Amino acid sequence: MxxxxxxxxxxxxxxxxxxxxxxxxxxxxxxxxxxxxxxxxxxxxxxxxxxxxxxxxxxxxxxxxFLKHKAISFNANILFGGKEHLNGKITMLTNSTKIRIDKHDESKLIYNGEKVFLCPENANEKGARFDMFTWTYFFGLPYKLSDPGTKWELQNPRSLDDTEHQTARLTFEKGTGDAPDDWYVLYSDTQNVLQAAAYIVSFGSNGDTSKAEADPHAIRYKDFKMIDGIPFATKWEFYGWTQEKGMTEKLGEATITDITFLEEEGTIFDTPDNAKEITL
Known part of the structure; x- marks a missing residue:
């Protein structure tokens, strides 16, 4: 087996x-x-x-x-440690080159493909980089696997919910994105559907990934629903993770609703007048 x-x-x-x-x-x-x-x-x-x-x-x-559509939006309610981390609407081009997050506190984050803007100007920018790029990457992960700079190593099957899943390790060539030291271990089922991914967050480590390597996490994809014939996980769960044990303690969860394709981007990613550019 x-x-x-x-x-x-x-x-x-x-x-x-x-x-x-x-x-x-x-x-x-x-x-x-x-x-x-x-x-x-x-x-x-x-x-x-x-x-x-x-x-x-x-x-x-x-x-x-998926890529035949211009853009996609979805609502995300994300909790960590029982506390709400993000509640809002996320809109992104299907090729991930533009992103907008409209939070329920009425603040906005907009990535126009080159720069990131925060609106209004006095909104709290703490964690802006994490929110801007992390949730869209998790959402779009099945479509990012063959991006330029990706490197793969097939690994032995691992147990997930008492069932063996094929796994593979994803790493990145130097100079890929702003966190090339990140890695992922993907779990897929017998239908080749992505069910989970372990990962580290190395951004900001300045090349020293020891802290990130000591604390890997994992995302578990659940409750898949078909939208225009495409499967999307509508529940995410976050766990600690180790090479030996796999997933350990539960850290958080997310509910994904109102997944909607858009065929025109219009002015969605335009910069509002009362926004400021932020450096991530």
């Missing part, structure tokens, strides 16, 4: 390679359209097992259909 997932992925890989060889007998193939390993991959140009894993998750989460 421990190697069941790897066996399944290997069989899938062999099937994909055989189909590709058959297609090459009758049609020409543009090799640039399919990512392959530098050494030609397994089976002379076949996808690596890691790429098969990533693409299986993207397919299960309907990445192509």
């Amino acid at each position: 421990k190697n069941l997932w790897i066996v399944i992925l290997t069989i899938t890989l062999i099937s994909c390679n055989q189909q590709k060889k058959e297609e090459n007998q009758t049609t020409s193939t543009d090799s640039k359209s399919i990512p392959v390993e530098p050494d030609g991959g397994i089976g002379d140009g076949g996808l690596s097992i890691e790429n098969v894993y990533v693409q299986s998750i993207e397919k299960a989460h309907k990445k192509d259909e």
Whole structure:
């Protein structure tokens, strides 16, 4: 059972390679359209097992259909330690390049693709960077797995709710984003749906990740609902996490509601008059 997932992925890989060889007998193939390993991959140009894993998750989460929409919004009520951390509406382009958060206290955070603005000018900017980029990354994680700079290592299955899930470790090339020292350990089920991810937060560590490495956390995705044929987790749970034990004590939770696709961004990400630019 421990190697069941790897066996399944290997069989899938062999099937994909055989189909590709058959297609090459009758049609020409543009090799640039399919990512392959530098050494030609397994089976002379076949996808690596890691790429098969990533693409299986993207397919299960309907990445192509998701990206056909311009933007998406959702309400998020996030609690940590029994206290409300964030309650508001989050709007983002599906490619994550612009973000807006409208909090219930009437303050706003806007990322226009280049700069971050806080509105009104006297609003509390503590934790602005965390709120701006963390929740949208967790929401959009299934669609970010093959972003430039991502590196993958398939790992052994791990138990989650007494059921083994295939896991893989995601790291980043140097210079990727503003926290390239972050890492994730993803859990996917037999349908290739992302069920959880362990992670560290290294932002602000100035290269010393020892504190972050000593305190990994994990997000658990639950209560999936179909919106326009795409599965979204409507409940998130946050836990401590260790390599040996997996998830430990529960730290917080989030409820995600009113998930809505938008086909035009309009003026949503424009900067209000009473806003100030903040440095994150």
